[in-house]
Every structure is written in C-alpha cells, then in structure tokens.
Amino acid sequence: MLFLDLGFNMLKGNLPTELGSLSKLQGLILQVNSLMGNIPLSIGNLSSLQNFGTTRNNFGGTIPETLGQLRNLKMLVLTANKFVGTIPISIFNISALALLDVAENQLEGGLPGDLGFTLPNIEGIDMWQNHLTGPIPESISNTSNLKEIQIDQNNFTGKVPSFSKIRGLYWFNIYLNNLGGEQSTDMDFLCSLTNSTKLELLAIGENAFQGLIPHCISNLSTTLSKFWFVSNNIFGTLPSGIGNLLNLEILEIADNNISGNIPSEIGNLNKLKYLNLGNNELLGQIPESFANLTLLIKLHLDNNNFRGLIPSSLKNCQNLLLLNLSNNNLSGYIPPEIMGLSSLSIYLDLSRNSLTGSLPEEVGKLENLGEIRLNGNRLSQQIPSSIGRCISMERLYVQDNFFEGPLPSIMSSMRGLQVLNVSNNQLSGQIPKFLESLNLTNLSLSYNDFEGVLPTGGVFRSAISTSVIGNKKLCGGLPNFQLPKCYYKESKRTRISGIAKILISTISALVGVACILSLLYFFWFRQNKNASASSSSEDGFLHVSYHNLLKATGGFSSTNLLGMGNFGSVYRGLLDQTQSVVAIKILDLTCEGAPKSFIAECEVLRRIRHRNLVKVLTACSGFDFNGNDFKALVYEFMSNGNLDEWLHPTASQYMERKKLSLLERVNIAIDVACALDYLHHHYEMPIVHCDLKPSNVLLDDEMNGHVGDFGLARFLPEATHKLLVDQSSSVGVKGSFGYVAPEYGTGSAVSTQGDVYSFGVLVLEMFTGKRPIDDMFEDGLDLHRFTKAALADRVEKAIDPILLQEIEELEKRRTIAPEGKNKSWCSIKDCLVLMIEIGITCSFESSNERMDIYDALTKLQGMRKRLLEFIVTV
Template sequence: MAYWAFWSFSIHSILLVSLSETATTTPSLRNETDRLALLAFKAEITDDPLQALSSWKNDSLHFCEWRGVTCGRTHQRVSALNLTSLSLEGPLSPHVANLSFLTAINISKNRFHGRVPYELGHLFRLQQLDLSFNSFQGEIPAAISNCSKLLVVDISSNSLVGKIPSVLGSLSHLTRLYLYINGLSGNIPPSLGNLSSLNRLSLRRNMLDGSIPDDLGRISKLGFLQIAENNLSGTIPSSIYNLSDIFMFSVAANQLEGTLPWNLGLAFPNLELFYVSRNRFTGSIPVSLSNASFLQELAFTYNDFTGGVPMDLGDLQFLSLFSIGNNRMGTGKAEELKFVDSLTNCSNLEQFTFHVNCFAGPFPNSIANLSTQLNLLGIGENRFFGSIPEGIVNLVKLSTLYMPNNLLTGEIPVAFGKLRNLQQLELSGNKFSGKIPSSIGNMTELNQLYLQENNLEGSIPSSLGNCLKLDLLNISQNNLSGTIPKELMSISSLSISLNLAQNSLTGFLPIEVGSLKNLREIDVSANRLTGEIPQSLGNCESLVLLRLQSNFFNGTIPSTLSGLRAIEVLDLSRNNLIGQIPEFLGSFSFLMNLNLSVNDFDGKLPDKGVFGNASAVSVMGNNKLCGGIPQLQLPECVSSAPKRRKKSFYLAVFIPTIFLAVCLIFSLCLCAVLYGRRKSRSVEGLHTSISYLDLCKATDDFSSSNLIGVGSYGSVYRGTFASDNTTVAVKVLNLQRQGASKSFIAECEALRNVRHRNLVKVLTSCSSIDFKGNDFKALIYEFMPNGSLEEWLHPKEEEGHQLRNLSLSQRLYIAIDVANALDYLHYHHGTPIVHCDIKPTNVLLDDDMVAHVGDFGLAKILLETSNNFSSTDISSIAVKGSIGYVAPEYGMGAHVSTFGDVYSYGILLLELFTGRRPTDEMFKNGLTLHEFSKMAFSDRVMEIADPLLVEENDQDNACNNVESTKGKGQRVVECFASVIKIGIACSMETPRDRMQMKEVVSEMLVIRDKFLRIGIYKEG
C-alpha cells in the first residue's frame, strides 16, 4: 500500500505540474497548482491561535501576497515558505511537495507533529529545509537525499527516532546539518565524511552509540562539530585533529576515553569553544592550548585528568570560561597554583572553577586579582588553608562563590558585604571562626547562603532579614548562641530551607515563624530553645519537613499544627512535651516519618494513618502512653481503678456475667466453624463468599476484552459485580501449569493476615469447579486503575506515547512505596515474608499513583531465627523468580532470604530511574544493569538517567531564570546519584554486602527530603 500510495501521489503531482506548465492562457491557470498546494497545507493546520494564516483564502489576496509566502518574479511560483514562530499546530501536509519551485522551507518554532513527509524528496530545487523546534516523530525520511541542491538541513529539537540515513552523505552541497535534541540511535554514519562542503554538524543530545567515525576527518571545511550528550565510546580518531578550521568542538557527556594530544592547540589554531566534560579522559591538559589564541571557553569537568594546569593560559586574551572541576588534578604542591597568577591576565574571564580536585596549599591570593568580569568562582573541595583575602571583594560581579569543604580558617571578611551581586555563597565545611558579619545583610541579591559545619560563634545577625530574596539559609552545625532574630521570619522569599540546627541557640521560636507560608523545611533541632511550640507554626502550610527535636520545648502539641497538610517528616522528640498525642497527626496523608519519642506524653496512642505503620512512627520513652498497634509494644489502656466499696459488687456480678458471655460467644463461633467446614469449599475464607458463576458474570465469561494481564501461573481479568458495581481484578490460576496450585496456596498463606497500604488487597478467593467439571481456583483483588509500573516504564507502541510521563517525584514516591511494602513484610508483620518476585509487572498503581506490591505466588514465609532470618519456610514451592531480577545466589542453590528481595528491589530501582530493563540487549558479555550503573556512578550518573527525566529537568529549567536554576540543577544531579547509589548497594553480588530494607526506607526518606528541599517536588 505504501508503494502504491507513493506512485499515486507522484502521478498526481506530475499531472498537476503538467497542468501548470502547459496551460498558458492565463497566469491564474499557470500557478493554480501552487495555490491548491498552499490551501492543502492550511487544511492540515488544526490550531492557528495567532490567526497567522487568516489571509490564506480562496477569494482574497493573490497567494503570492499571503503571509509567509514568497514568489519568484518571473513565473509567480512559490519559491519560499517562511512561517517560523507562529504557534501553528498540525501535521505537515505532503502536498507541500507540489510547490515544485520551492527553494526554502522554514516552519521552525511551531507545534507541527506527525511524520516528516517523504514527499519532500520531490522538491528538487530545495536548498534550505528548517523544521526545527517542533514535535515531528518517526524517522528521518531517506528521500530528502533526492534534494541534491540542499545547503541547510535543520530538523533539530523534535522527537525523531531511528538511525541517521546513510544516504544523507550524498548531499554534496550541504553546508549545515543540524539533528540535535532528538531520539536518534545507532552509529554516526561514516558516509557523512563525504559531505565535503559541510562546515557545521550538530548531533547533540540523541542516543547515538558506537565510536566517532574516522571518516569525519575527511570533511576538510568542518568548523563546528557538536556530538555531545550521546552514548559514544572509544577514543577521538586522530584524523579529527587534521580539521584545522575547527572553531567549536564539543564531545561532552559521552563515554569517550583516552588522552588529548599534546599539540591540540597547534592542530586547532582557530579553536574558540572546546568542551570535553563528562567523559573518561585521562592524562594531562595539553600545554599547547595557549597557541589557540582565539580560545573563549574551555571545559574539562568530570573526567579523570591529572597533573598540573598549563602555566601560560594567561596568553588567551579572549578566555571567558575555564573549568576543570571534578578531576584528579594537582599533587598537593603549592607551586602548582601559579597557574592562577597567569589567569589574572585574562581580562574577559567570567567563569573559573577548579573544585573537587587535589590542589592544596594556602589560599591563592591572586584570585583577588582576577578579572572584574568574573561572575562564577568555584574552588571548593580541595585542600586550601589559611584565610580569605579581603581583596576578593574586587570581584564585584560575582554571583556565585563556591568554596566549601576546604581547610579555610579565620573570620569571614566583613568586606563581603560589598559583593552586592552575589546570589549564592557557599562556605560550608571549613573552619571559619568568629561572628557572622552583619554586612552580609547588604547582599540584597542573595538567594542561597551556606555557612554550616564551621566554628562560627556569637548571635545570628538580625541584618540577614535584609536579604529579601533569600530562599535558603543554612547556618547549622556551628557554635552560635543567643536568640533567633524575628527578622529572619520576615524573609517571605524563604521557600527551600531554614536550617539552624546543632547550635546553642536559646529563647523561644519566634511566633512570627507563621509568616513563612512558602517554606518547605524548618530545622532548629539540637539547640536550647524553650517555651511552647508556637501556634502560628500551623500557618506554614507548605512545610514538608519540621525538625524541633533535642530542645526544651514544653506544653502540648498545638491543635493548629493540623494545618500542616503537606508535612512528610515531623520530629518533636527529646523535648518536654506533655498531654495526649492528637489524632489529627494520623490524618496527614503524606506523613512518612513521625518521631515523638522521649517526651512526657500520656493517654491512648492513636492507631490510624501513620500510627498504623511501626516503621514510620517512634514513641519510645513516653512511659505514660498506652494502646496503639501491637508492634509499638505499648501497654494496653485500662480504665481507672474502681472504688473499694464497689469491688465486691464487681466480683460478685460483673465477672461471672462476663465469663458466661465469653463462653456463649466461644460456643457460637465454634458452631460456625464446624458448620463452615461442612460446606462446599468455594471460598478459602478470606472475606465474603463468591462462586464461579459470580465470576463468570462479572468478567463476561472471562472474555478477552476483560483480559488485563497474563502471568506465569494464570491470567488476570477485570470484573464488575452488577450488584454494587464494584470493579475487581480476578486472577484465574492455570491449574494445568505445574506449580500453579502451590502458587495459589502460597499466595493465600502469605496474604492471610497481611495489611499494608502498599500491598495489593485480596478481597476473597474461589476454589470450586467450573461448568466442565474441572477444578477452578481464583484470587480476587482490589482493582488498580493505573495498571502496572511495567506499562508506564515500557509502554507498547499501540498503548501510545502518553503513558510515559512519570515525573521524578512520582518515581521517588513509587520507590518509597515499594520499599515500605517490603520493609513491612520483612520486619513488621511478625513472621517474615519474602516476596521472591519483585519486578515492575508486580507493582500496581492506584488512582493516586500510590504503588502496591502484588502477586505473592512465589512468596516464602520464614521462621525467624536471627536478624537475617533463616531459610526454613512453610511453603514448599520452588523459587523461580524472574530473569534479571532474581538474586544470583538463588541460581547457585542458596536458600531464600530477605536479601533476595533486596536484590530485586535494587534492580527495580535502577530500572525505574534509568528506564532500562535488566534484560536489555545492551547487557551482555558480563555487563549488567548493576555494573552499568556502577560504572557511571557518581560523576557521570546523569548519562544513565531516563531521557524523559533529563527532558523534564530541562523543561523545568527552561521555564525559569537560568541563573536561578544552576544550583538547583546540580542538586538534582546529587539527589539522582543518591538514588542510584542505593540501587547499586541493594543489588550487590553477595547478600552480606546489600542493605536491609529498613535501611533502604530510611535512606529513601532522606533523599525525598532533599528533593523537597531543593524545590523540585511536583504533584501528580
């Protein structure tokens, strides 16, 4: 059909062109083909919010006067179509190919979607094709190689997939080829080396793999080469260094290795921009770079470079960016820092970073003499000592000063207050002493201030209240004293974190704290604060983390705290609080960690909400508490002792009455049990009785239209009971499959008494006979409307692209939900249960995207003998698990343990955040998802992130001020790395090297706190 459609269209086009060329009676007949093609183009537009094509009408202006249309003077035929940035939406009509005189098409920066029409290959006069910044899908049509006169092809920033057609190498006149920011895969075609006229090539941010073709070295006119952010490996071919016209060279964020040639600056004499960050390069930075006198930007970060920095980079008069952070440069010798002296000659230097290296020695005083244009300075995480020179205030345009985790001493210079443009100041993890300068209050542009982990003393200056753009303040872990100034509470911009923990602060928590309505985190723990918890704290409705522990707060928990509906972590432990614990704490739907231990609470402990999860709540050290769930091991609540004069009455009347009542109830129960045993065993006794006939009606005779999944031991159907319109999931066991009956028994046994919000709830079961006289067994679960995690991570083509929209926060929620479920099974249910088959298909999502672990057909119930549990089990079903997720020790005959679930969870966690299955074709020859993640950890961890997560972060940054998102972006990387670290730790080869689930839950909650603190949390 596609073949016939192509020729049908071609014949139609030829006829139209022939009509246009031969009908010479009037101009209108001669160019009627173009008018019809333009109208066909417009007809495909589904949205034109700016009314850009309103002039395109049949009976209006001549089409050569329509907006965006340019015609040739001689023939009045359309020669150019320029409709850029008009918010047009719809597919690109293939009838545009009837505009046979077209030389240029520019429809960039719109919302076109669908495929790129292969019919464009008929435009033999076409020289410029610009479809960039749209939403085109599918593959690049090879037919455009027929447009032999093409000079520019730009299809960047779309959603193209597939390989780059090798036939593009036949476009001998092509000067620019832009395919960046798509989903292209496969190798870079060596045939691109035939593009002898090409001077600009950009393939950035795709999924290209393999090595850089040696053939690219044949494109002698190439000056702009950008192949960053792919999965390229190997070394840079030596032929590339023969391209003497190169002025822009970017291979950042790949997996390239090897060393850079010593003569790099001689090979690329015209070099202006050079980016090799986030690879695996080794060796030293070539000293010849100073010969490339036009150099403006040099980026070497996140590699494995060693040695010193060339001492003559000061000869580069145009240098504006020099970054060598996150390497292993420096040997600890003070003379190695003389390169800083050289850089003082670079009067255009704007960004200079060499943090996270091995440089050591006294603080380089020459930093104060760097360019006054400098706006970013990063020297943190080295081994510098001494004090900061006062002259650093000469750098008046500094917006980011990053100097944490060195050995710096002395006082923070008072002159810092002159840095009026500073937005981020990070001096944490040093040995600064003295007071916090009140002059910091002059930094009115400051939005993040990190002074934690120093030896600062004195009081908190009230002048900090002048920093009205501050969204994060961390001065924890110092020796600060005095009261908390109420001026801090007037900084309405505080939205990320206010951290004053681990100091010696006294007095009350100011009641003005209630004005911080947008703040997500407050931590004043481990101080000497007194008085009652302010009622106004309940106004901080955005709080997700509140830590008040280890102080001297007294009184009761204010009822106004019921307004903290977003709270997830609440720690009031180690204070002098009294009274009853309010039940509203159990109504907080997001609360994951509640610590009320070591206070003087009394009365009955609630058992709803978070109080029903022993791993999420702590109340130890409150000797007057009673009740609660059994796992908290509190005494039962008893009524007050009766008066002595009524004691005999109770003994004489009430006790015998109660005894008789108990006997009567016991007898009735015994009769019910005996009667139940005589009935047909159509139900296993989990909940209400249900028959085979009921299930047939609910599932429409188990029709294929209601089939929602097929597993190892049976099929799952959607069912709806007509009586109450309840929708359920019915798992029908395939009893012909060996092990199915044991799977049924194991699942019933495992789920007999378990109850947890993150486990799929079993409503009942059915063990009966079908209409053909065969045995029939089924389990009936609550229905999960959002299907399985597998469907969201790896949707089938027919399911549509729209399912792949799990945000970063949703993935973290799901990971925490699964961890909570396993923690409950392993430690908080009584007899430990090992699931044995944790994988995405067994993680189901409800209406609110809360994850529930299901399918306990392989579960093992263990007899607890130690912290790690023995391998003795009640069910005898053989452990199989699923390939890629099953723990390696099971394959060697090891007994079942909770560490097997930990391994499966680790693999699931890595899959959840990388988007790669453990059975992906790339994992062969010893490479596993675990090893793949371990190799990228931690300096290249974002290279393995699911592209959808990277896209989400980029879109989020694109909607915000770039400067304000720099720090946030780095912290997103740190948080993502923390998740991958846990996934690696859980999936270690040997069980003893893995984490336990209770540790996993704790660490995941800490990571969630970090996500919330940096402001990337999104609902839904």
C-alpha cells in the same frame, strides 16, 4: 544544495552512505532526532563541509577517522550520543576548526600534546561528561582565540597549565576531575586567568587541588559572575579582595579547609544570589555586611566554627529561599526577624548550635517553608501555636531541646507534614489525636513526658514509622509498641457523681434528639427534593449535593478516608445515583488557596480528556447543613491507590502488596509521559500541571497510570504573562518540595519544562526507590547527582534492590548458555541505563538542557519494546 538542516524531527534509522556524494554540501545539521548506528566513513568525502552537528541522537561506535579529511570544517558538534573509543587524532589536525564539541558521550583516552599548535583557530572545546584521561596539554596556552573550555566530569589529572596568553576566555570549566595534587603550585593557573578580562564562569570544584587559597583571585575579571571552588583541599584565609568581584552571582567555596574570619568586604557583592561557604573552618562572627546581600536566594554557612549571635541584619535578605547555619557555635536568641523571612520556602536549618530562649511567634510567617531544623540547641518554653500557620511544612525537626508543655492543637492544620521529630524534650500532656489524621510517614515523640492512651490510627499503626520510647506514662496502642494496658480507677464518690451526670445527660439528650430529628427530617426532605430534581438533568451530567456525598462516604467516615492533600481530604464513596464506587475530594476551605485550587481543577478537568488523566465525574459547590461553604470533586475510583504507596509502602502495605515489577514501572512512566505530552502539545493551549509527584499518579485495576490533582495547574498563555515574583503567585505554583523545578524558586515563569523536571525526578525515584528528600541527600548531594554518579560508575549501585532481585530471578529462569546470560543482563542493564539517563536529562537544573516530554516518551516506548523482546523469551 549548500546546507541541509534536518534537526528537530523524528528521524530514525542509520545515515545512508550516499550522503558522501554531496561534495558541495557546506552544512549538515541532524540534531535532536533518533538516528542511530555508525556515522558512515563516506562523510569524509564532503570536502566543502564547514558545519556538522549530530546533537542528541543515538549514534554509536567510534568517531570516524575520515572526519579528519574535512579541512574546511569549522564546527564539529557530536554532543549527547553514544560514541566510544578515542577522539581520532586526525580531528586535532583540522586547522580551520573553531568549535570541537564531543560532550556527553563515552569517549576515553587523552588529548594530544600539540593541541595548541594544530588547532590555531579553536574557540570552543567542549568535552564534558566523558571518560577522558591524562593531563591538559601545556600547549593549550597557544590557543589565543580560545573563548570556552568545558572538560568537566572526566578523569583529567596533573597540573593545570597557564592560560595567561588567552585574553578572550569567558567560560572555564574543569569541574569534577582529578587535577592537582602537587600542593605548592596547584593554584598557579588561577593567577594566569587574571589576564582573561571577559571571564564569566570559573568552575574548578571537585578536583584534588591543594595549597593556600591564592590572593590573586581578588584580581580576576569583574565580569566574573559564577565561581565554583567546592570540594578541594584548599586552606588559608579568604582574601578581603574577594569584594572586588562586583558582578558575582554565585560563589561556592564549600568543602575545603579555609579558616579565619569572613572579610566584611563580602558585603560588596550585592549581586550575589547563591553563597556557599559550608564545610570549612571559618570562625568569628557572621558579618553584619551580609545585610547588603539583598538578592541572596540561598545561603550556606553550615559546618564551620562561627560564634556569637545570628545577625538580625539578615532580615534584609528578603529573597532568601534557603538558609543553613547548622553545626556552628552560634548562641543567643533566634532573631524574630529571621523567622519573619516569609520568602523562605526550601528549608531553614539552625540545628546543632547553642541557641537559647523560645521559638519566636514569627515562625508563623513561614507559610511557604518546606522544612525547618532547630534540633540540637537549648531552646525552651512552649512551641508557639503560630507554627500551625506553616501549612506548607513537610518536615519539622525540633528534637534535643528543652521545649515543654503540650503540642499545640493548631498543628492539626499542617496537612502537608510528613516528618515530625520532637524527641528528647520536656513535652507533656496527652498525645494529640489530630496526629492520626496528618499525612505523617515518620513521627518521633521519644523521651518526653507524654501520658495517657497512645492513638491507634494513621502513623500510629506502625511501630517502625513511629517512636514513643522513653514516655513512661503512656499506655495502650497497638501491640507492636509493647506499652502497658490502660487501667482506670474510680472512687465510689466519682461513680455516683458519674451516674448522676449520665442521668442528666440522658434526659438532655432525649430532648435534644427530638429537636435534631425534626431538623434532620426538614433538611432531609429539602435536600432529597432538590437531589431528586437535580441528580439527573437533561444534559445527562451527573449532579450531586452535599447530602449525596455525606451519605456516599458514611458521613465522611475515617474508615473511608483514602488520603489527605494540601487542600483537602479524599474519601471512598458509593453514589446512590449510579451505584458506583467513586473517589470524592472534599476541599478544606479554611486552607489558603483551596478555593482557587477548586476553580483551577474544575477549569482544567472540564476541558481535557485522555486515557492517562484521572476522569472527573462531577463537582459539587454549595453549602453543608450548617450553612458553611462546601466544595467537592468526584473522580473515577482507582482501586490500586497511588504510585507513592507502591514505591514506599508502610510496614502493613509492604506485607500485603506485591512489588512493582520492572515492566510495570516502565509502563507507568510511559503513561505519565503520555499524559504530559497531551497536556503540553495536544490540547488547544499548553497546560502545565505544576505538581507532578508519585502521590498524584493513581493506578487502576490493571495498574495503568493516571495523572490527577490539577489544583495548581496553569494554562500557559496565562502563566507566560505572570512571573512568579510575588508571594501570592509563587505559592500558587510552588508544587511539592523535591519535585518543583529550581527555576520556580528564582522567580521564573511557569513552563512545560517545569513539569519535565518533576517527571525526571519521578522517573529517578521509580527506578532507585529513593525519595528526592531522602535523608541520605545532604551536603549538596541530591537524587539527580546520586544517579548521575552511579551512571558513570556502576548503574546497579543506584537501582532499587527490588528490581535487582527481580532481574536475578529472570536470569535463573532463562535456560540459555552462560554467554547468553551475560548478553541478557547487558540488555536489561541497557534498559536501566536508558531509564536513568531519561530521568537525569529531564531533571537538569537548567531548563534549557532538559529534553521535551515528547522525546522522553519516544525513548521510553522504544526501550519498552526492547525490554518486552527480552522478557518474552524468558
């Protein structure tokens, strides 16, 4: 046997020491299994071994010193395990070694000073995401065959040596270390990289580099496509020669002290997709040459000193998903062309500038936009009614302006709106009742001129979620708002006039009632006749009509309203046919995409059956009493609501409900993973959910999780032939802001890995208690990076305080010795670490780095077993 490949199986347990007897073995590949324990010392007996790979297992302990005996070894890949300690010095003496990959472990210590002499044939050094320290050896300059160095996310320090002799280098990543600090010579190594004529990626961000930005970056190879320079202490001006790097797709120089104007030559970079110059000291005007950057997807120019007008030439950037010009000194009107960029879908931030005039009517073209920030400007006049067409909007910030008049009634169609802040304007009139029916979690109407009765439904039930202070003409509302009671004064003449109107109305009503009763009897008779004929059919499938559902929900009463989504409302109902409580989803057919959503959900739910999927009982497609199209879906009722309500309860729910325990969260995560595993792997063709989030995870009597809402679901054979390059298709799979996979925003096809990303975010949210759109996540920080940083430091920094409190109570009840308590905390901490690791691995930005949902499920089930063993002993 010359080559043994056991990769991508479900192998468990330890490696047998007998492996060492396979002396003629040249290749041993064990990647992506669940193997554990130490690598046996007998591995050193495989004297012919050339390739050894253990990527993504659970191996632990130290890397065996005996690996250094393998003098023929060319590729050593130990990525993504749990190795600790230092890298054995013997490995650095394997002169044949071409690839050394020990990334994603918990290794520490430094690199040997003679590395460049003992590894003359090395081509790849991958050591990212460990705890390595010390300097990068100067001898590395002698590794003339080096093509790739990835040592990011460690604690390396000191000056970066010269790489001038290494001409074949194409991947250079030293991101997130503590390199630099000598100021005048910190950036010399950049100039040495100008000899690397194949350089594609250069990532030097989040270090301690100081000094002037070197002009030699203009001479870097034109093959360079990704350049990360973020979060250092670099100053000086941006060289005009930056325009020479014609193949740049990503340029990020944010969070430095760069000053001066942006050179117009930046317009030469017509392949740029992501440009981030935020948080610097740049000034002058935004160059008109930005019009040439037609492939831009994300543009950050925030927190600088730009002046003048927003260039209307940005209209050429027809692929923009995100535009951030906040915290500058921009003035003048908002160009209508900017508001006409229908591609914008993540957010548009023009806040904290000096913009004037009205909000252009073209804002209605932003139908796919998730968030808009216009706060802190001098905008005036009325908010245009066209804003009601922004049906995907989840957050709208227009506070601290001079808007006037009433809130447009058409905003009632913005069913996805969760946060609305219009405070500190000059808005007037009554507070619209439709705000009660929106899915708002945070509403600020403060310091305006609203008047009349404060509503009491929806978001107005909570004085924590809603702010109305500074509106002196408001009255009523719930007691917590502490508003004066409403008093109505009527003159004698008004009362007489009112009595006359009542008499006229009463007479008219009596006539009308007679007519209506006749019509209702006709409809009732016809519908009941149809219903009795169709409610039970020979095939045993439950049939329902509009009349049945109207009656079941009490006329679609607001008291039976369970929630509202993008395409309709969900009611609690009692069906006459079965005398059972059900959940009834009524489609709002005026919403674009609702009919397609209905068809998609029917197509998926009629085929699939799984204990962790919401069971659909029947569907109704017909007409209401006015002859309008009517479509509805009837589901099994879930008595414990959805996961979002448990993770982020309102003030009233917080007092009424018990908190989700650690074990309950683990069980729900496993339930969701089981559902996705079935959809992805165990149906006749893969199904992609496309909108996984906590509000679409429903909980039954026993707190079991059920995935629902398949309105955006796709069968994979269809999806793989349908790239998301046009607006109609991208809307269909957009998902929800914060949970949608990043590759969907760049036009990638739908895939099961998109669901895995959403699952990863959901897991992180479940165990941190933080939404992915939490206000704390700004300036490049997101839930993934936040938890990843905490994992490297102290995982408890990121854990939901409710869970930490539960663990403390478990520890108090555990009557064992003090050393046992420490051990028990470690066992729980290991479980928490694993949960966070699963969430992080599933939510990597690159889809290729995410684990399969089956692997996530397997790890979750193993972790639950360990957790149960601990809890049972308490």
